[in-house]
Amino acid sequence: MASEVLKVKLNAGLSDGEVDLLTVASGHTYTVLNISLCETAGNAETFDLYIRDDAGANDYEIYSDQALAANATFEHTTRIVLEATDVLSGQTASSANVDVVISYLDQTL
Numbered sequence: 001m002a003s004e005v006l007k008v009k010l011n012a013g014l015s016d017g018e019v020d021l022l023t024v025a026s027g028h029t030y031t032v033l034n035i036s037l038c039e040t041a042g043n044a045e046t047f048d049l050y051i052r053d054d055a056g057a058n059d060y061e062i063y064s065d066q067a068l069a070a071n072a073t074f075e076h077t078t079r080i081v082l083e084a085t086d087v088l089s090g091q092t093a094s095s096a097n098v099d100v101v102i103s104y105l106d107q108t109l
Contacts, residue, residue, distance in 0.1 A: 005106045014047065014090055014098040022088040022102055031105040032080040032088065038073045041097035049076070052087040059089075068098065 009022050014037070024030050039045055049063040068074050082088060092098055 003106075003108050007104055007106050009102040009104065011100040011102075014092060014100050015096050016092050016094050018089055018091050020052075020087050020089050021100055022082070022104070024082045024084050024086045025106075026084050027108060028084060029107045029109075030082045030086075031107065032082065032102060033077075033105060034101075034103040035076040036073060036101040037068060037075075037090075038099045038101075039068050039070060039096065040099055042070050043096065044068065044070045045096045045098065046093045047074075047090055047096075047098065048092075049088070049090045051080070051082065052089050053085075065093065068092075 011019065011021050013019060022030065037047060045068045046065045047063065047068055048061065048065065051060045051062065053060060066074065
């Protein structure tokens with residue numbers, strides 16, 4: 001039976017190494033509704049946010065070297081559709097402390 005459930009994914013560790021923020025489960029489609037990134041260490045940063053399509057075979061940038069001011073919040077409010085084996089990933093340009101909150105709709109067939 002098909003279902004649609006609103007969910008939230010929290011990550012308190014975006015830094016200078018690649019971090020998988022949201023991995024789509026098999027048989028599911030996720031529609032990302034909002035992504036909030038908050039710099040909490042008091043240092044201006046830049047970040048990349050991208051989709052690793054087909055379990056990492058291809059990377060598709062959503063944001064590349066996007067500025068994030070010290071103690072500021074950046075919000076992405078355009079919908080993004082992710083299918084099974086897609087991974088939403090990100091990283092900062094340097095060692096950082098950025099919290100990420102992702103609101104999404106989880107749809108099953």
